[in-house]
Amino acid sequence: MQNFIFENPTKIIFGQGQIKRIGQETARFGKKVLLVHGQGSIKKNGVYDQVISSLSESQLSVVEFPGVRSNPVLSHAMLGIETAKREGVEVILAVGGGSVIDTAKTIAAGVGAEHDVWDFFTFRKTIQTALPVLTVVTVSASASEMNAAAVMTREEGRQKYSIRSLFIQPKVSILDPTVLFSLDRAYSAYSAVDAVTHMLEGYFNNMEPNPSPLQDGMVEGLMKTIMGATETILQNPEDYDARANMMWAATLAFNGLTSAGMGQIALPVHMIEHSLSALYDVAHGAGLSIVLPGWMKSQLPGKAGRFAKLGREVFGVTTLNDEEAALAGIDRLKKWFSLIGSPVSLGAAQIPAQDIEKIAENAAALAQVWGLKAYTKEVIAEVLKLCV
Amino acid sequence: MQNFIFENPTKIIFGQGQIKRIGQETARFGKKVLLVHGQGSIKKNGVYDQVISSLSESQLSVVEFPGVRSNPVLSHAMLGIETAKREGVEVILAVGGGSVIDTAKTIAAGVGAEHDVWDFFTFRKTIQTALPVLTVVTVSASASEMNAAAVMTREEGRQKYSIRSLFIQPKVSILDPTVLFSLDRAYSAYSAVDAVTHMLEGYFNNMEPNPSPLQDGMVEGLMKTIMGATETILQNPEDYDARANMMWAATLAFNGLTSAGMGQIALPVHMIEHSLSALYDVAHGAGLSIVLPGWMKSQLPGKAGRFAKLGREVFGVTTLNDEEAALAGIDRLKKWFSLIGSPVSLGAAQIPAQDIEKIAENAAALAQVWGLKAYTKEVIAEVLKLCV
Numbered sequence: 001m002q003n004f005i006f007e008n009p010t011k012i013i014f015g016q017g018q019i020k021r022i023g024q025e026t027a028r029f030g031k032k033v034l035l036v037h038g039q040g041s042i043k044k045n046g047v048y049d050q051v052i053s054s055l056s057e058s059q060l061s062v063v064e065f066p067g068v069r070s071n072p073v074l075s076h077a078m079l080g081i082e083t084a085k086r087e088g089v090e091v092i093l094a095v096g097g098g099s100v101i102d103t104a105k106t107i108a109a110g111v112g113a114e115h116d117v118w119d120f121f122t123f124r125k126t127i128q129t130a131l132p133v134l135t136v137v138t139v140s141a142s143a144s145e146m147n148a149a150a151v152m153t154r155e156e157g158r159q160k161y162s163i164r165s166l167f168i169q170p171k172v173s174i175l176d177p178t179v180l181f182s183l184d185r186a187y188s189a190y191s192a193v194d195a196v197t198h199m200l201e202g203y204f205n206n207m208e209p210n211p212s213p214l215q216d217g218m219v220e221g222l223m224k225t226i227m228g229a230t231e232t233i234l235q236n237p238e239d240y241d242a243r244a245n246m247m248w249a250a251t252l253a254f255n256g257l258t259s260a261g262m263g264q265i266a267l268p269v270h271m272i273e274h275s276l277s278a279l280y281d282v283a284h285g286a287g288l289s290i291v292l293p294g295w296m297k298s299q300l301p302g303k304a305g306r307f308a309k310l311g312r313e314v315f316g317v318t319t320l321n322d323e324e325a326a327l328a329g330i331d332r333l334k335k336w337f338s339l340i341g342s343p344v345s346l347g348a349a350q351i352p353a354q355d356i357e358k359i360a361e362n363a364a365a366l367a368q369v370w371g372l373k374a375y376t377k378e379v380i381a382e383v384l385k386l387c388v
Numbered sequence: 389m390q391n392f393i394f395e396n397p398t399k400i401i402f403g404q405g406q407i408k409r410i411g412q413e414t415a416r417f418g419k420k421v422l423l424v425h426g427q428g429s430i431k432k433n434g435v436y437d438q439v440i441s442s443l444s445e446s447q448l449s450v451v452e453f454p455g456v457r458s459n460p461v462l463s464h465a466m467l468g469i470e471t472a473k474r475e476g477v478e479v480i481l482a483v484g485g486g487s488v489i490d491t492a493k494t495i496a497a498g499v500g501a502e503h504d505v506w507d508f509f510t511f512r513k514t515i516q517t518a519l520p521v522l523t524v525v526t527v528s529a530s531a532s533e534m535n536a537a538a539v540m541t542r543e544e545g546r547q548k549y550s551i552r553s554l555f556i557q558p559k560v561s562i563l564d565p566t567v568l569f570s571l572d573r574a575y576s577a578y579s580a581v582d583a584v585t586h587m588l589e590g591y592f593n594n595m596e597p598n599p600s601p602l603q604d605g606m607v608e609g610l611m612k613t614i615m616g617a618t619e620t621i622l623q624n625p626e627d628y629d630a631r632a633n634m635m636w637a638a639t640l641a642f643n644g645l646t647s648a649g650m651g652q653i654a655l656p657v658h659m660i661e662h663s664l665s666a667l668y669d670v671a672h673g674a675g676l677s678i679v680l681p682g683w684m685k686s687q688l689p690g691k692a693g694r695f696a697k698l699g700r701e702v703f704g705v706t707t708l709n710d711e712e713a714a715l716a717g718i719d720r721l722k723k724w725f726s727l728i729g730s731p732v733s734l735g736a737a738q739i740p741a742q743d744i745e746k747i748a749e750n751a752a753a754l755a756q757v758w759g760l761k762a763y764t765k766e767v768i769a770e771v772l773k774l775c776v
Contacts, residue, residue, distance in 0.1 A: 009395075012394040260636075
């Protein structure tokens with residue numbers, strides 16, 4: 001096991017009927033709240049009313065900042081920073097999924113900065129302070145409700161970059177699985193792909209010949225949980241236990257727990273996917289199910305043992321030969337993505353193969369920022385050719 | 389899944405060579421430190437010197453409070469409270485295992501209380517404040533380094549009771565697996581029994597017909613990790629990866645993670661064991677390996693499905709019939725405790741069967757405090773008869 005620091009102070013309040021606590025939790029951090037939300041789904045599913053009622057019961061003053069869309073953009077977050085500064089808000093409440101929460105985190109960091117908030121994303125500046133962030137989760141996939149990261153796309157240059165700081169990690173997150181009942185089939189599937197990929201990028205990194213059984217066991221357990229729950233959800237979107245298992249598993253999948261001790265985790269699949277969603281606005285989960293199987297094929301020579309373990313432990317592959325088990329593992333994973341309705345080729349997302357060079361160039365720029373030197377434009381293009 | 393709140397703010401610094409950070413971490417909380425430790429093992433294995441050197445580098449003033457023994461006693465903790473008050477310490481550093489950490493927590497709570505600290509253990513009073521606690525772990529079993537609980541024995545009446553409060557939860561814990569290299573065979577085994585039992589009390593509670601696959605998967609994964617690591621450790625006490633896997637797994641086993649969502653967890657096995665270690669001063673882990681298999685037998689009618697799942701998932705039992713698989717599971721668990729050298733009968737720990745009434749009476753008093761009404765003196769005596 002590698003040395004690590006694990007620190008995750010977010011208070012999770014989990015379960016049906018818990019949104020009513022958001023007022024009293026928010027009031028611990030301030031009186032004036034910036035309420036960040038998205039495209040209006042929370043007004044349809046009743047979450048908005050629950051939140052407003054709880055905030056008003058705690059006599060909080062609310063400034064609304066709606067309009068976040070998926071693959072959130074910097075210009076909108078900068079509008080949020082302006083609003084937060086002008087109104088003098090003391091605390092930020094995100095009600096939504098990863099895009100809304102990441103916008104809230106970016107605003108929280110930006111309010112305390114004298115410079116362009118994008119400097120945090122290019123690592124030119126380090127976050128030194130932020131407004132407190134709380135969340136009410138309406139889509140479970142990003143784990144942003146219990147981690148220190150935020151991802152944002154800057155329209156100029158179509159750069160989808162990220163930040164990470166304990167200052168922007170949510171103080172409190174409320175997870176009510178009934179909120180997911182209205183999440184459609186597509187996003188229910190993409191959420192599963194996202195959560196699974198978060199873990200697998202670490203799992204494939206848990207290096208042989210000495211992978212830690214502890215992290216392997218957690219990832220395999222959570223992955224089987226997510227797969228089983230997602231299959232149930234697609235049959236019955238209002239199955240409480242399935243939604244609850246998916247919701248908590250997705251949080252644990254990327255809150256630092258499964259990767260602690262695995263060493264520095266590279267996220268090449270996320271990195272390449274960021275270019276797909278930055279350039280084509282495909283859903284992040286859909287992009288991941290396109291890139292992951294192709295990336296695995298590209299890594300087969302060095303990682304057959306790891307892919308074989310996935311095949312055996314998660315998909316019940318029984319082949320003794322490692323390379324065969326690895327190929328079977330990749331194939332079974334890809335088939336499972338298809339089964340739940342997530343695309344597994346560029347074509348399925350209407351991304352033309354002739355764009356590969358352009359995508360690779362975009363991703364290679366992020367590879368430089370993230371320090372993934374092996375991922376040149378050429379290497380990334382080779383991976384993308386395996387995703388056609 | 390049941391509703392839950394999960395909040396675990398302890399910062400974990402994990403790995404070889406990390407003890408040198410304790411000075412700077414402690415300095416964040418105060419200048420004058422009460423250094424709580426045990427019977428001198430840290431002077432033999434070099435941990436004491438590392439800690440003192442780091443504290444002095446950070447220019448902290450140190451008041452020593454050594455002498456904690458396993459199954460720590462209230463009178464000693466009260467001496468610590470006096471010392472802490474007299475010396476005006478600002479922060480408490482525990483260097484040791486669960487007994488040392490629990491003593492430090494009790495002192496931390498006691499310093500801020502005007503009344504008898506035991507009132508916290510009988511739930512007559514609630515902890516409202518405490519000095520900050522940090523830890524350097526030298527025995528991995530209790531998970532006290534990352535949870536809010538402390539257990540203490542009051543000599544008068546031989547009561548072994550517990551407290552739980554976020555105020556006493558460690559701010560920072562340093563876990564260096566090399567420190568465990570000098571832990572002897574017996575305590576290495578007892579540590580495994582303790583960690584496994586912490587999880588199983590929840591696992592058996594993860595109620596049918598609807599057990600949560602998420603928690604089941606985590607417990608099964610961590611349990612297999614602990615078992616594999618312990619077998620390696622008994623062969624080679626200086627196997628770094630095995631010690632590291634055991635160390636982190638033991639922390640995760642009782643830091644609230646595996647039980648979150650399982651509902652209110654009763655700890656009847658711990659409760660009955662508390663009476664064994666309070667009355668006979670057997671090691672806590674040794675007491676648990678005596679009580680757990682007997683308790684399982686007593687619960688067979690209602691919990692066959694759960695015991696069968698343990699047998700199948702952890703021990704590879706293949707019997708289709710639930711009751712047979714449950715019996716096989718109990719048998720395999722008991723055999724594994726024996727294999728690693730932990731006692732599985734009262735006799736093996738020189739506890740005479742004719743004392744059962746006395747033990748049951750002691751445990752029944754704690755059952756009242758813990759609200760486990762089903763555990764009358766008679767019921768507990770029946771369980772103990774299955775441990776002969």
